[in-house]
Every structure is written in structure tokens, then in C-alpha cells.
Amino acid sequence: MGVVQGCNSETWAENQDKWVGYCPNNMFNMIFMRQAFNPDITLLQALLLEGDGLEALARTASAALLNAVSPMVNYPLTAMEVIQKFQDAYDSGEYEETIAEFSSYNNMYCPME
Numbered sequence: 574m575g576v577v578q579g580c581n582s583e584t585w586a587e588n589q590d591k592w593v594g595y596c597p598n599n600m601f602n603m604i605f606m607r608q609a610f611n612p613d614i615t616l617l618q619a620l621l622l623e624g625d626g627l628e629a630l631a632r633t634a635s636a637a638l639l640n641a642v643s644p645m646v647n648y649p650l651t652a653m654e655v656i657q658k659f660q661d662a663y664d665s666g667e668y669e670e671t672i673a674e675f676s677s678y679n680n681m682y683c684p685m686e
Contacts, residue, residue: 578647580683582620582636588685589617594642594652601631604638605656607663630668633675634659645684 580588589597595604597617602608604616609627619635622628637655640648650658655675662671 575647577649577678577681578684579640579678579681580636580643580646580685581679582632584683584685585636585639586617586620591643591645591685592639593644595639601635605631605634605659605663607660609663626668627663629672630659630662630675633672633679636679637675640679649678 585592595616597615599616600613601616601619602610602613609631614622614631616635616639619631622632634655637648637650637658638652640646641650641652641655658671658674662668
């Protein structure tokens with residue numbers, strides 16, 4: 574697999590021209606297939622969330638998803654795995670382990686920096 578790479582939410586928010594497969598205005602709930610936010614927020618808004626709990630889960634999951642689909646990033650998870658991990662955490666109400674996993678991958682070497 575080579576060196577694991579991952580970029581954090583700030584990097585993705587600042588480099589919207591590098592997004593592949595998704596757009597900043599795509600709706601979070603639609604992509605992750607859960608009614609996490611009411612009203613729904615965009616992927617860009619999710620990347621810019623600053624809180625803990627669900628906000629941290631959404632922020633790290635959004636960055637993980639963009640990493641997973643980027644041809645520039647050698648990310649250890651697929652987009653479907655990221656979505657499934659988000660759904661499992663959301664459904665269980667247990668966010669911390671998934672936040673920690675996404676955060677560790679999202680803060681590896683980032684080829685955009």
C-alpha cells in the first residue's frame with residue numbers, strides 16, 4: 574500500500590479545487606445517509622465545524638471521505654468504509670473511537686501541504 578496519507582479538515586476546506594467526486598455544497602445528510610443535522614449542512618460546513626461529539630464526527634468523517642476518493646492521497650479506507658464507519662458511530666451514539674480513527678488517518682502526511 575505504501576505510505577499512508579491523509580489531509581485534515583482545514584486542508585480540505587482551504588483546497589476546494591482539489592476535491593474529487595464531491596463538491597463543497599453537497600449535503601452532508603444525503604452523502605452519509607443519516608439525518609444527522611436539521612437543517613442539513615454542506616460538506617464544507619461540516620469541515621468547518623469546531624465542536625466535539627457529533628460535530629467532531631462530521632468534521633473528521635468529511636475529511637476522511639475526501640481523502641478516500643482523492644487520487645492524490647493514499648488513504649487506508651475506501652469511501653464506502655468511511656460512510657459505514659460514520660453510520661455505525663452515529664447509530665450507536667458512540668463517536669469517540671471513530672473520531673480518533675479518522676483523526677489519526679487525517680493527520681498523516683498530506684501531499685497537498
